[in-house]
Amino acid sequence: xxAREFLYRTSGVNMQQYQxxxxxxxxxxxxxxTQGHDAQYGNIAAARAVAQALRTTLGPKGMDKMIVDTIGxxxxxxxxxxxxxxxxxxxxxxxLIVEVAKTQDAEVGDGTTTAVILAGxxxxxxxTLIEQDVHPTLISHGFRMAADKAHEVMGEIAFEVAVDxxxxxxxxxxxxxxxxxxxxxLDHLSDLVVRATTQVADDGKADPDFIKIERKSGASIxxxxxxxxxxxxxxxLHPLMPNEVKDAKILLLNTPIEYKKTETDAEITITxxxxxxxxxxxxxxxxxxxxxxxxxxxxxxxxxxxGIDEMAQLLLAKAGILAVRRVKxxxxxxxxxxxxxxxxxxxxxIDSDGxxxxxxxxxxxxxxxxxxxxxxxxxxxxITILLRGGxxxxxxxxxxxxxxxxxxxxxxxxxxxxxxxxxAAEIETSLALRxxxxxxxxxxxxxxxxxxKALEIIPSTLAENAGHDPIDACIALRQAxxxxxxxxxxxxNNGSTADMIKxxxxxxxxxxxxxxxxxxxxxIMVLRIDDIIAASSVGGEGEMPPEMAGMPPGMPGMGxxxxxxxxM
Ligand code: ADP
Ligand code: MG
Numbered sequence: 001x002x003a004r005e006f007l008y009r010t011s012g013v014n015m016q017q018y019q020x021x022x023x024x025x026x027x028x029x030x031x032x033x034t035q036g037h038d039a040q041y042g043n044i045a046a047a048r049a050v051a052q053a054l055r056t057t058l059g060p061k062g063m064d065k066m067i068v069d070t071i072g073x074x075x076x077x078x079x080x081x082x083x084x085x086x087x088x089x090x091x092x093x094x095x096l097i098v099e100v101a102k103t104q105d106a107e108v109g110d111g112t113t114t115a116v117i118l119a120g121x122x123x124x125x126x127x128t129l130i131e132q133d134v135h136p137t138l139i140s141h142g143f144r145m146a147a148d149k150a151h152e153v154m155g156e157i158a159f160e161v162a163v164d165x166x167x168x169x170x171x172x173x174x175x176x177x178x179x180x181x182x183x184x185x186l187d188h189l190s191d192l193v194v195r196a197t198t199q200v201a202d203d204g205k206a207d208p209d210f211i212k213i214e215r216k217s218g219a220s221i222x223x224x225x226x227x228x229x230x231x232x233x234x235x236x237l238h239p240l241m242p243n244e245v246k247d248a249k250i251l252l253l254n255t256p257i258e259y260k261k262t263e264t265d266a267e268i269t270i271t272x273x274x275x276x277x278x279x280x281x282x283x284x285x286x287x288x289x290x291x292x293x294x295x296x297x298x299x300x301x302x303x304x305x306x307g308i309d310e311m312a313q314l315l316l317a318k319a320g321i322l323a324v325r326r327v328k329x330x331x332x333x334x335x336x337x338x339x340x341x342x343x344x345x346x347x348x349x350i351d352s353d354g355x356x357x358x359x360x361x362x363x364x365x366x367x368x369x370x371x372x373x374x375x376x377x378x379x380x381x382x383i384t385i386l387l388r389g390g391x392x393x394x395x396x397x398x399x400x401x402x403x404x405x406x407x408x409x410x411x412x413x414x415x416x417x418x419x420x421x422x423x424a425a426e427i428e429t430s431l432a433l434r435x436x437x438x439x440x441x442x443x444x445x446x447x448x449x450x451x452x453k454a455l456e457i458i459p460s461t462l463a464e465n466a467g468h469d470p471i472d473a474c475i476a477l478r479q480a481x482x483x484x485x486x487x488x489x490x491x492x493n494n495g496s497t498a499d500m501i502k503x504x505x506x507x508x509x510x511x512x513x514x515x516x517x518x519x520x521x522x523x524i525m526v527l528r529i530d531d532i533i534a535a536s537s538v539g540g541e542g543e544m545p546p547e548m549a550g551m552p553p554g555m556p557g558m559g560x561x562x563x564x565x566x567x568m
Pocket of ligand 1: 057058059060062079080110111112113114115175178181420421422423424458460489490491492505507
């Protein structure tokens, strides 16, 4: 009885419209409610705080962040999505901005910082408009019009790229990598990226999933290289297994090949030798059965995600099967796509049609370690880039840079279009939006104008991070573009404007349009919120019913019960 009353009682905030009557009660005890401008300003401030945190990392001269997690692991990075992921942000509107970075990362793999900074700037300017009594719905509408127009303008300044434009692809890779700790090996690494991408390219487009990055610390960046095939950082399980298999029929399994351990810790008391023998026989029978299933499938290579016990190893070796255990899930996925193998969840489910094919699987020396190379895959050639660097942190940061570069080159090939970087595309779009705003007129004009100004945050942040004056930089850029220099961007080394196409600062069109679209979407989403209803956190202060007072804080139940009937 008590619990029901408790669940439907409310703090009554903002609810006492019926003066003199009982307050209207619709929310749960402890629920916090923020409405109107308070909600909008609060959300805008939180979202901007996220953008502000990333600002200093934008561009080649951007700074790095050192993030220490709860168990003391250190990540040093300049990569927007990595930073936000590691920061473990809580505020709901701020989380929406983190989603922008995630979407950007998932869609195009680069331009995350740009998207987040843009979203923050759009919201800042929306906040000013709200103060001037422009309704958020109008602002949203204006922003949407501006985003569509911006997309169009960017398309107009874009130029073509194809898989045989090696020089242009190198520039795209280098632009994506600059400022990411890869400076020491920029030429070498961009060459590897472009070689890998063109080798996996099919019909002019390349799928980044077919380029694998393998990391190994302990050598200089210059010793990084390309290896044909999928490299798996594992050795064959047993010396009696073959170290090379031609015409490989590949089985992928994600079930252990060992005696099935009981789920709970059970103790089995064995009192006689006969019992022990029975027990061991049973164990052996189960393992043998599984191995027989594998042999019967006709596979001569086995990649297993789980363990393979000693007896199974021997049996597999005897059957001439090359087996590898504890293979990473990501490797299994690549193997599956490239060789056409299905991933089986149990030995019983194995079907010979689900075996993959590769011309050769071989153990080879990779940077001083024995690894397994899978080459000549049935469906698709896969290339591995082996990254070397002094320490784990260096290699990890290199890997993030190279990943960005691979994604950038693949994204550029996908649409076959690129735009000048260094703020050039943004300034050109900004100017076009200003005249568009004048044509639109009305109150939307205000929002479109603010959208146009918001785009300048990219070149001005680039300049600021390089230690130059952001306002001067924008004025110079605007002048250059008004004078018809569509490719003029900010030359961070000289603190002046320069033609970005000549400088080789070139980015895929899709990175820019995606960043614009997701920033605008997120800003609009935040703007449309004028009421925040937040459930109280469980175990917080406030009166608890006596039944629940005894529970440890953080117990499930209170927060999640919603309208459920009381169970006590
Ligand atoms: P994001 O996460 O948005 O990709 P980056 O830190 O990679 O952020 O910075 C990207 C920005 O840096 C882009 O606007 C790009 O045009 C610019 N940029 C890259 N290289 C140069 C350069 N050499 N000169 C000027 N701007 C550059
Ligand atoms: Mg980038």
